[in-house]
Amino acid sequence: MSESISINPLGSHISKWGEGPIFWNEHLLYVDIEGHALIRLNSDTGAEKVWDMRERIGTVVPRESGGYICAGDSGIYSFDPVKEEKKILADPEADKRPDNRFNDGKCDPKGRFWAGTISTVKKTGDANLYMLNTLGKLSLKVFGVTNSNGLCWNDQADRMYYIDTPTKEIWGFPFNNDSGELGERRVVLNTEDAGLEGSPDGMTIDADGMLWVAMCHGGLVARINPEAQKVVQEIKFPCIETTACAFGGNEFDRLFVTTGIHKSVEEENAGRVFVVDGMGVRGVRPFAYLG
DSSP states (O other): OOSOOEEEEESSOOOSBEEEEEEETTEEEEEETTTTEEEEEOTTTOOEEEEEOSSOEEEEEEBTTSSEEEEETTEEEEEETTTTEEEEEEOTTGGGTTTEEEEEEEEOTTSOEEEEEEETTOOTTOEEEEEEOTTSOEEEEEEEESBEEEEEEOTTSSEEEEEEGGGTEEEEEEBOTTTOOBOOOEEEEETTTTTOSSEEEEEEEBTTSOEEEEEETTTEEEEEETTTTEEEEEEEOSOSOEEEEEEESTTSOEEEEEEBOOSSOOOTTTTOEEEEEOOOOOBOOOOOBOO
16 A cells, blocks of 8 residues: 555535545546535546535436436436436335435446435434335335445445444445345444444445445544454545545546535535545446446
């Protein structure tokens, strides 16, 4: 691992609560949950396009056929960025609004969209993780969580990692890439027991199978060896609310980190996207929705 790491802010958009970064077609896509915005950032020029989504938006992924798949207050929906039109695809917790909304999500290697909900009133066990398959059918995959957050798959597509933030745990599941079925859950790491500050939030994975976890309220991103069940590196940021991370760039060797604005602490670059260079690590490329 290189010692010449640099950390710099990108773009001009200040998110109230940035989340869900994904690098696609030479741009970084991410959301501003509390700012009700979807942002597309050119990481080379800093040019941005911001869409007002008129609701809290928890995540975004590209759609192979064009446009995006998003999830937020109104459920899971497609979004046409040219016409700025939404189409609801699934809304499994409409009866729980406004106390529940969709939060983090990603596509698996077969192009299915996984997204989970959060109990905004912190009702323990009242949220869930869902999967929308490529035929548009929604299924419940993990039930009884409170704040569904980071998820990712290893390069072999035989293991899925997942975070329910209040548990302070990172979970691993055997994964059947053909069917999308999950095996028995095991705890990969308890971040509190490991001495990490904050709570585990967004997550990604590198080509060596190491997890990268943004520690919300902790001002850091941790690199974790899931097999050895230990923290191998911590990268500190000048913002307390480090929310999510994703690899990108031409070689997928740059780490993009979203942040949010703390309720009471004033920080110069809070809400900015940061890019980490010089790590000597490459990430696993993301997947688009194939439905």
